[in-house]
Amino acid sequence: MATFKIQRKHEFINLFRDYRLFVDGQKIGSISDGQEMEFSVSPGRHLLVAKIDWCSSKTIPFELNDNDTKSFTLSCFKNALVRDLFTYGIIILVIVFSLSSSWDYLIFLIAPIFLRFVYDMTLGRNKYLTLKEIEDNLLNNVKIIATTT
Numbered sequence: 001m002a003t004f005k006i007q008r009k010h011e012f013i014n015l016f017r018d019y020r021l022f023v024d025g026q027k028i029g030s031i032s033d034g035q036e037m038e039f040s041v042s043p044g045r046h047l048l049v050a051k052i053d054w055c056s057s058k059t060i061p062f063e064l065n066d067n068d069t070k071s072f073t074l075s076c077f078k079n080a081l082v083r084d085l086f087t088y089g090i091i092i093l094v095i096v097f098s099l100s101s102s103w104d105y106l107i108f109l110i111a112p113i114f115l116r117f118v119y120d121m122t123l124g125r126n127k128y129l130t131l132k133e134i135e136d137n138l139l140n141n142v143k144i145i146a147t148t149t
Contacts, residue, residue: 002064
């Protein structure tokens, strides 16, 4: 039987929410923050996707032979921390501008947050989660480093 592993990175965003995992359109389980899971599938070509609410990852095709193992990482969208820090910075600027009663440029601060939210919930909803295959060379390097230390 072929197997694949999925490791969900520990992230503050969606900390208490599980991601649902689907192989070939069938739900195979849910994965929590920081968790690693292993699944057995029949040998052959498969499609893997992760979902949360109406958002998801891109569909990842992969192929496994008998006794093969593949590994994947799963996280929220790329650069989530940078985007969150940018959003918090704008919120602080909005508060500062509102205290100084200078509302002239307030829309230029609020618009990027609103537009990003609209993008994430419409056009970017299938890129909200990042699902990537870990290359075999990378796994071998990690094993070599782990055994030499």
